[in-house]
Amino acid sequence: MTDTASGPQTKRASFTNFEESTAEDWAMILPQLKLTQSRVADRVIGLLRDLESDHGGFPVNRLEHSLQTATRAERAGKDDEYVFCALVHDIGDTLSPYNHPDIAAAIVKPFVSEANYFMVKHHGEFQGYYFWDYIGLDANARDKYRNSPHFERTVEFCGEYDQTAFNASYVSNPLEHYEPLIRQMLCGT
Ligand SMILES: [Fe+2]
Ligand SMILES: [Fe+2]
Numbered sequence: 472m473t474d475t476a477s478g479p480q481t482k483r484a485s486f487t488n489f490e491e492s493t494a495e496d497w498a499m500i501l502p503q504l505k506l507t508q509s510r511v512a513d514r515v516i517g518l519l520r521d522l523e524s525d526h527g528g529f530p531v532n533r534l535e536h537s538l539q540t541a542t543r544a545e546r547a548g549k550d551d552e553y554v555f556c557a558l559v560h561d562i563g564d565t566l567s568p569y570n571h572p573d574i575a576a577a578i579v580k581p582f583v584s585e586a587n588y589f590m591v592k593h594h595g596e597f598q599g600y601y602f603w604d605y606i607g608l609d610a611n612a613r614d615k616y617r618n619s620p621h622f623e624r625t626v627e628f629c630g631e632y633d634q635t636a637f638n639a640s641y642v643s644n645p646l647e648h649y650e651p652l653i654r655q656m657l658c659g660t
Contacts (some may be wrong), residue, residue: 479530512654514576518562525565530637533564538643539636545644547631555656556580556587557632558649560594571595582656589621590628597629 481617482503484496522533529536541558549557556579557637576592583591596612603610654660 474572494522497506509658509660512650512657512660513579515559515562515653516646516650518566519559522565527564530639533561534646535639535643536636537561538646538649539638539641540632541649542641542643543632543636544628551652552583552587552656554649555652556583556591557628558653560591560633579656586624589619589627593621593625594629594633597625598633600629601634 482499484492484500486492486496493637499649519534519537522537523535524532526532531539537558537560540560541554543553544557556575559575559578561571561575562578564570567574570597572592576588579591580588593616596616599608599612600610602613613626617627619625
């Protein structure tokens with residue numbers, strides 16, 4: 472499938488509301504979802520790149536933090552899916568700072584295990600263990616997930632890879648290193 476103006480997305484329905492749409496319209500629209508999904512990797516790469524312009528007061532910018540989290544996980548021997556989650560876990564930081572884990576969780580959900588989805592979705596509350604005392608929040612907020620089978624996984628993610636990924640001296644892999652993984656995970660290519 473090609474991603475060009477002459478590609479399949481030149482076909483369009485002519486209805487003005489869903490009530491008047493037909494089975495033929497949907498038979499034509501539905502395959503185009505695959506084309507839209509095939510473009511997601513480029514968008515995600517672009518969003519990661521955008522993180523470079525924002526440091527938010529942290530010692531490293533948000534792209535470097537993301538790369539460092541992924542690189543640390545990769546060098547510790549984590550599998551591709553885990554490393555992908557580590558790379559994108561903060562991709563919502565500049566779109567929705569207060570509930571940024573939900574943005575990444577929604578992006579990865581169709582493509583990763585329940586365990587990795589949980590880890591991405593709840594990493595904010597688990598990361599809070601290291602600093603929420605300083606900002607008037609409950610640093611033990613993660614405790615409400617103690618009965619989850621994914622509790623220890625998320626503790627490890629934050630403890631080993633996320634909260635440690637603010638070292639300006641660390642040499643992370645570049646974003647280009649992860650582009651094939653992003654395409655493979657999101658677009659199957
Ligand atoms: Fe985060
Ligand atoms: Fe993070």
